[in-house]
Amino acid sequence: xxxxxxxxxxxxxxxxxxDNRPDSARPTVEYRIRVRxxxxxxxxxxxxxxxxxxxxxxxxxxxxxxxxxxxxxxxRTTFYKNRGPASSRDSTWxxxxxxxxxxPDGTDLTKGMSFExxxxxxxxxxxxxxxxxxxxVPPGGSITLSxxxxxxxxxxxxxxxxxxxxxxxxxxxxxxxxxxxxxVRGRATGGWNCHQFHRNTEFYADFGRxxxxxxxxxxxxxxxxxxxxxxxxxDQGESVYLYEEDNIHDFAWTAGPHxxxxxxxxxGRSDVSESEYHQVAALLDRSVDDLRLSDVELIFLMQPGHLxxxxxxxxxxxxxxxxxxxxxxxxxxxTLTIVDPVAPGGGGMEYPTLITxxxxxxxxxxxxxxxxxPEIITVHEVGHQWWYGMVxxxxxxxxxxxxxxxxxxxxRVMEERYGKRGTLVCFLGFELSELxxxxxxxxxxxxxxxxxxxxxxxxxxYSFYTYRKPQLMLRTLENYLGRQTMARIMRTYHERWRxxxxxxxxxxxxxNEISRRDMSWFLNQALRETSVFDYEIADVVTYPIPRPRxxxxxxxxxxxxPEDNQEDTKQETGYRSEVLVRRNGAGRFPVDILLTFEDxxxxxxxxxxxxxxxxxxxxxxxxxxxxEVDPKRVLELDVNWANNGRKVDPDSRPAVKIASHVVFWxxxxxxxxxxxx
Amino acid sequence: xRVQKKLVLLLWxxxxxxxxxxxxxxxAWLGKLHRLTEAEVLxxxxxxxxxxxxxxxxxxxxxxIYSHLFFWMIPSVLVxxxxxxxxxxxxxxxxxxVFLRPFLVGGARYLVxxxxxxxxxxxxxxxxxxxxxxxxxxxxxxxxxxxLLQAGLTLLIxxxxxxxxxxxxxxxxxxxxxxxxxxxxxxxxFVFRNFFGAFGLFISFALAAVLVYLLYGMLTSAIPARNWxxxxxxxxxxxxxxxxxxxxxxxxxxxEIELFRLKKSFAKPPNQTNPSTGDPAAALPS
Numbered sequence: 008x009x010x011x012x013x014x015x016x017x018x019x020x021x022x023x024x025x026d027n028r029p030d031s032a033r034p035t036v037e038y039r040i041r042v043r044x045x046x047x048x049x050x051x052x053x054x055x056x057x058x059x060x061x062x063x064x065x066x067x068x069x070x071x072x073x074x075x076x077x078x079x080x081x082x083r084t085t086f087y088k089n090r091g092p093a094s095s096r097d098s099t100w101x102x103x104x105x106x107x108x109x110x111p112d113g114t115d116l117t118k119g120m121s122f123e124x125x126x127x128x129x130x131x132x133x134x135x136x137x138x139x140x141x142x143x144v145p146p147g148g149s150i151t152l153s154x155x156x157x158x159x160x161x162x163x164x165x166x167x168x169x170x171x172x173x174x175x176x177x178x179x180x181x182x183x184x185x186x187x188x189x190x191v192r193g194r195a196t197g198g199w200n201c202h203q204f205h206r207n208t209e210f211y212a213d214f215g216r217x218x219x220x221x222x223x224x225x226x227x228x229x230x231x232x233x234x235x236x237x238x239x240x241x242d243q244g245e246s247v248y249l250y251e252e253d254n255i256h257d258f259a260w261t262a263g264p265h266x267x268x269x270x271x272x273x274x275g276r277s278d279v280s281e282s283e284y285h286q287v288a289a290l291l292d293r294s295v296d297d298l299r300l301s302d303v304e305l306i307f308l309m310q311p312g313h314l315x316x317x318x319x320x321x322x323x324x325x326x327x328x329x330x331x332x333x334x335x336x337x338x339x340x341x342t343l344t345i346v347d348p349v350a351p352g353g354g355g356m357e358y359p360t361l362i363t364x365x366x367x368x369x370x371x372x373x374x375x376x377x378x379x380x381p382e383i384i385t386v387h388e389v390g391h392q393w394w395y396g397m398v399x400x401x402x403x404x405x406x407x408x409x410x411x412x413x414x415x416x417x418x419r420v421m422e423e424r425y426g427k428r429g430t431l432v433c434f435l436g437f438e439l440s441e442l443x444x445x446x447x448x449x450x451x452x453x454x455x456x457x458x459x460x461x462x463x464x465x466x467x468x469y470s471f472y473t474y475r476k477p478q479l480m481l482r483t484l485e486n487y488l489g490r491q492t493m494a495r496i497m498r499t500y501h502e503r504w505r506x507x508x509x510x511x512x513x514x515x516x517x518x519n520e521i522s523r524r525d526m527s528w529f530l531n532q533a534l535r536e537t538s539v540f541d542y543e544i545a546d547v548v549t550y551p552i553p554r555p556r557x558x559x560x561x562x563x564x565x566x567x568x569p570e571d572n573q574e575d576t577k578q579e580t581g582y583r584s585e586v587l588v589r590r591n592g593a594g595r596f597p598v599d600i601l602l603t604f605e606d607x608x609x610x611x612x613x614x615x616x617x618x619x620x621x622x623x624x625x626x627x628x629x630x631x632x633x634x635e636v637d638p639k640r641v642l643e644l645d646v647n648w649a650n651n652g653r654k655v656d657p658d659s660r661p662a663v664k665i666a667s668h669v670v671f672w673x674x675x676x677x678x679x680x681x682x683x684x
Numbered sequence: 685x686r687v688q689k690k691l692v693l694l695l696w697x698x699x700x701x702x703x704x705x706x707x708x709x710x711x712a713w714l715g716k717l718h719r720l721t722e723a724e725v726l727x728x729x730x731x732x733x734x735x736x737x738x739x740x741x742x743x744x745x746x747x748x749i750y751s752h753l754f755f756w757m758i759p760s761v762l763v764x765x766x767x768x769x770x771x772x773x774x775x776x777x778x779x780x781x782v783f784l785r786p787f788l789v790g791g792a793r794y795l796v797x798x799x800x801x802x803x804x805x806x807x808x809x810x811x812x813x814x815x816x817x818x819x820x821x822x823x824x825x826x827x828x829x830x831x832l833l834q835a836g837l838t839l840l841i842x843x844x845x846x847x848x849x850x851x852x853x854x855x856x857x858x859x860x861x862x863x864x865x866x867x868x869x870x871x872x873x874f875v876f877r878n879f880f881g882a883f884g885l886f887i888s889f890a891l892a893a894v895l896v897y898l899l900y901g902m903l904t905s906a907i908p909a910r911n912w913x914x915x916x917x918x919x920x921x922x923x924x925x926x927x928x929x930x931x932x933x934x935x936x937x938x939x940e941i942e943l944f945r946l947k948k949s950f951a952k953p954p955n956q957t958n959p960s961t962g963d964p965a966a967a968l969p970s
Contacts, residue, residue: 369832443733451740633721649737652721661723662714664915665735669710671922673703675897678929680765 034253035060036183036215043222043245044176044262049099049169051158055180058151059144063188063197066143070152071123071201072136073212075178076103078204079161079168083131085124089206089463101161101168105136105181108154114141116152126203126463134204136181156181163349166356166363173263173349177358178210180258185213185401185508192401192510202403205463209395209402209409212256214506221248223262230268230308230344231260232361252340254506255359256399261346267314269307271321273328273343275300287333290494300332306344313347316366316381320345323364323382327389330420334494335393335501343389355384357391364388377434379425383441387417398504405511406462406469407534411477412514416497418442418478442482442643445475451539451592451646459511459534480533482643483596487529488522496521532594533644540594542616542636543650546587549631584631584655589620592646601638604629631655688934690783691772695930698768700923706757713739727910763795766802770794773857776938790857797856800864805849808868812841847875847882850937854944878947885943889936893929900925 042053061067078086079101108116119139124132144150158179163170167177184201187194202208223229225246233252241247250260284295291298305324309317324345332338344361348354356363366381390413400408418441421430429438448471456465458472458480465472485493500509500517511534518526532538559566588600600612606629614621614636625631635652637645645651716738717723723738725731774790775783852864852871861867875882900921909918 437730439732447733447736635721647737647740649720649722649734649740654719654721657718658724659718660910660912660915661726662711662717664909664918665717665726666707666711666714667915667919667922668730669714670700670703670707671926673706674699674922674926675929677699677702677706677761678926678933680761 033060034215035062035213037217038180038215038258039218040180040258041220041222042180044174044224044227046172046174046224046227049160049174051156051160051176051179053156053158053180055154055156056151057154057181057183058149059183060149061144061146061186063186064146065188065197066145067186067197068140068143069119069199070138070140070150071184071199072105072138073178073182073184073201073204073210074103074105074134074136075182075204076101076158076160076167077133079164080133081131083129085127085129085132085134085203085205085463088127088129099162101159103156103158103179103181106155106157108138108152110141111151111153116140123201124203125201126205126461129203132203135184135201154181166348166354170349171265173261173265175259175261175346175348175363177259177356178204178257182212182257185211192508193512200401200403202463205403207406207465207469208462209406210257211399211401211403211508214254214256214399216251216253217255217258218249218251219258219260221250221260221262222246223248224264226264227262228264228266228268228308229260229262230266230306230346230361232258232344232359234341252360254339255396257358259358259361261308261361261363263349265311265349266308267311269309269317271305271307273300273303273305273325275302275332275337278325279329279333283329283333287494290491291334291498292495298333298337300329300337303328303338303340304342306342307347308344309347310349312368313366313371315371316347319366319370319381320347320364320385323385324389326382326420326424327386330423331390331393331416334416334419335498336397336505338392339397340392343392345385345389355388357388357395359396360392362388362391374434378432379421379430383417383421383431386420387413390416390420393501397506398501399506399508400510401508402462404461405459406473407458407477408509408511408514410473411458412481412497414445414474414478415481418445418482442478445478446643446648448475449479449539449644449646451541453539453646454537454593457535457537476533476644479643480530483533483641484518484526484529486639486641486643488524488526492522529596536593538593538595539646540596540642540644541591541646541650542596542598542642543589543591543647544586544600544634544636544653545589545620547584547631547634547653547655549582549584549655552581552583552626581626581628582630584625584627586623586625586631586634587620588614588623588634588636590616590618591650594644596642596644598637598642599639601635602631603633603635605632688776688931688938691775691787691934692927692930694787695768695772695933696923696927698764699926699930702761702764728908762802763799766798767791767795769853770798770857772934772937773853773941776934776941777854777857794853794856797862797864798853801849801852801856801868804864804868805845809841809845812845813838843883843886844875847886848872850940851875851882851944854941858941858944874944874947878943881943881947882940885936885939889932889939893932896925896928896932 037058039056040053041055042051044051059070078084081087081100105117105120108120110116116138119141121137121139122133123135123137124130125135140150160174160176160179161168163175166175167179168175184199186197187200188197189195192200200211202211217233219231219233221229221231222241222245225240225244227246229246229248231248231250232255233250236249236251238249239247250258252258279300284298288295288298305321307317307320309320324343328338328343340360342360346361346363348363348365354363355365362385364381364385366384367375369375370378370381391409394413394416395402395409398409402409418430421441425433427442428440430440430442431444432439453468453471453476456468456472458476460472462469462473481493488496496518499521500514503509503517504513515527515530518530554568556568559568584602584604586600586602588598595616597613597615600614600623602610602612602623602625604610604627608627608629610625610627612623633652633654637651640648640651717726720738722734725734768791770793771787771791774786774794778786780786848868848871851874852867855861855867855871855874856864903921904918907914907918907921909915
């Protein structure tokens with residue numbers, strides 16, 4: 008009977024799975040774009056031909072487009088309203104106009120255009136365009152549109168725009184939303200999923216085929232999504248590049264006169280050792296041949312001042328391609344372009360087959376070269392090729408599915424290379440891991456939002472709830488189920504939803520199926536509730552067991568203890584130890600309790616963790632030395648590990664050592680006043 | 685040298701007493717570590733996560749204590765340091781070997797003047813630092829470079845104003861000047877005229893202090909202070925570092941006094957005839 012819900016879950020997941028997978032032979036969308044970059048005016052002049060296939064059983068009488076660049080049009084857009092007070096740096100604006108929109112027979116569709124604000128009703132926001140069609144697109148039918156657009160690029164902000172003559176061109180063309188048939192991602196009726204551009208939101212689009220011809224000045228170097236098919240020079244002496252790719256859901260490019268282009272190659276033979284293939288094959292219970300990785304052409308576009316950090320980027324890219332490829336499935340594209348952004352405002356960002364990473368010149372020098380931000384950012388952004396690029400959840404509505412899962416994966420990759428303790432900083436004896444940093448952000452006050460809520464609906468803490476909390480949740484899951492089970496869950500989830508649009512229920516379904524346990528009780532708490540987890544050893548006492556006192560029945564009749572009825576100072580051999588364990592947060596999780604006695608013996612107890620507290624009482628010949636709840640630190644989501652263990656007898660050495668440091672550094676601080684006072 | 689040793693001892697003791705007073709509330713907070721098993725990590729290495737998590741339990745109390753503490757502690761420290769500075773400079777500028785009386789008299793005598801000087805420096809520094817922060821350098825540098833550039837400029841401004849403060853105090857003590865605005869102006873001129881000498885002295889002592897701290901870092905990272913003996917050794921090393929740092933501070937002040945005297949003795953007031961051009965037949969002063 009217990010397995011019935013699991014079977015139902017698995018079946019429903021399979022039904023949804025079948026609906027959400029794209030048909031690679033007949034992609035839902037096909038874009039053919041010609042764009043010319045006007046470097047003086049910072050504008051894009053584009054022509055676009057879109058073919059859309061109706062994937063539903065509905066007749067669809069409108070099309071919805073994203074016009075993301077309009078987010079930067081003025082301070083009244085939803086993007087700026089979310090963002091808070093405007094910055095003086097936002098001095099140039101970005102926008103996009105659809106100049107013409109026609110059917111192949113010449114029918115003008117511009118009269119049927121209107122801006123929609125499905126999320127917040129902000130009439131000033133023009134990031135979603137609706138186009139009413141003269142004839143509905145029948146089920147399974149398709150429609151082709153031709154449009155012309157003019158886009159103004161703003162100063163570089165959130166990875167889009169221009170800076171110092173370099174252009175980062177992302178979210179730049181009129182792009183269709185996703186028509187979701189009834190049943191897909193829990194929809195009752197079919198309809199467009201096309202959200203406005205908010206401060207925190209990212210993207211969601213159908214997989215399709217892209218063919219993009221880009222015209223830039225001949226002195227510019229360019230990097231773009233997909234494979235470069237051709238390069239020619241036009242009559243004006245400009246360079247015309249043609250890029251193409253299949254099975255992707257976005258297209259980004261960059262161009263600038265200062266980039267230094269470096270070509271490298273990732274090899275499935277030389278970058279992955281045989282022992283690594285065998286190690287992962289054993290972990291996943293697959294054959295080594297199933298796991299073989301193919302070669303990938305790596306194109307680095309570096310800032311000249313960062314060239315000495317190329318090796319750091321390169322190592323991180325190789326690491327990511329290796330471990331993500333081995334654990335989740337091979338990278339399916341021929342190229343990967345890594346852009347070293349012109350300014351930190353460019354930041355790390357993911358697009359299909361193209362990422363922006365990020366570093367500072369400072370990180371070239373000791374001791375800052377031991378700070379591994381460039382590596383972490385690069386691994387993370389490459390990792391998005393799997394979680395976002397291939398497994399393409401709706402980032403507006405369930406951002407944790409890519410950011411959270413990818414943060415978990417990034418941490419695992421970094422640990423494979425740098426060990427557990429120093430994945431973030433490691434110098435002068437000071438080590439800090441990325442996981443430490445994440446755990447420090449998980450405070451008892453994280454009770455005001457949930458992970459599973461639309462990305463635009465956070466008042467604050469978006470990055471914690473979508474990146475960090477899910478990362479800790481998945482770590483907890485791994486500790487609870489075991490590394491091998493977790494690896495198989497992640498592999499199965501990836502394979503099942505590769506080139507698909509999963510939802511949270513799909514992930515939970517795979518977890519339950521592969522682990523053969525219903526883990527919804529935990530995942531729902533972590534994702535859908537605001538609870539925090541915190542278990543504490545609230546008290547420990549150990550005392551000699553007193554001899555029994557009173558009247559006792561025996562074969563000889565009633566016996567009074569002690570016989571002389573005087574105050575009894577004797578004791579039985581042994582001690583009674585009592586441990587009070589408390590659950591401070593609303594989150595519930597089964598925990599172990601480890602009791603360690605002075606003679607070294609250890610006793611392990613289990614608690615389901617459901618009640619507010621529990622008490623353990625153990626009689627043993629030796630005194631209790633310490634008690635720990637969750638001694639193996641399974642529950643990474645616990646907001647405070649410091650209260651997980653208590654000693655019976657105090658030990659002041661750690662406090663004195665820290666106190667000596669505190670006094671010393673106060674003395675040093677006061678010495679600074681010597682200069683002033 | 686005996687006088688300087690006494691000064692170092694006095695400054696070290698004052699420093700320790702003040703640090704203990706500031707750190708006292710934290711001791712109660714650190715007392716929580718006594719029974720925590722997680723705290724054992726701290727015997728092996730510095731662990732920020734453990735301290736942060738211990739902090740969660742009572743961080744509001746600590747914050748409250750320190751907000752009150754700093755409210756009166758910083759002004760008190762500045763007043764006390766002005767007093768000590770007056771005493772130190774008085775002792776260093778006197779040739780006699782007496783210590784305590786000139787120290788106390790000098791401290792009291794120059795306290796108000798030194799506080800006025802400090803106020804002048806703050807008044808002078810504030811607009812400079814505000815302008816520095818407000819300058820938008822987007823056109824010439826990226827955002828991070830801007831921050832680094834502005835941080836560098838801020839440090840330079842602070843260092844220059846500290847130098848002005850130092851030489852103003854030295855002039856106050858040596859010439860027993862009373863008009864602090866004039867003294868401040870003269871010191872400003874002095875620092876700009878003798879920029880390389882003054883700045884070079886300051887930087888060389890600062891570098892020596894950095895070297896001491898680096899040595900301390902290397903030494904303590906090599907000592908795994910797990911038992912009481914090693915913890916006591918660590919404390920001893922820390923206090924040696926503070927003493928060396930104090931010696932450097934006294935050394936800097938003594939060197940600055942020397943530089944001031946040297947440069948002032950070469951400076952000639954305008955229109956003053958050179959004594960050597962007088963009547964060669966005149967009698968030599970007795």
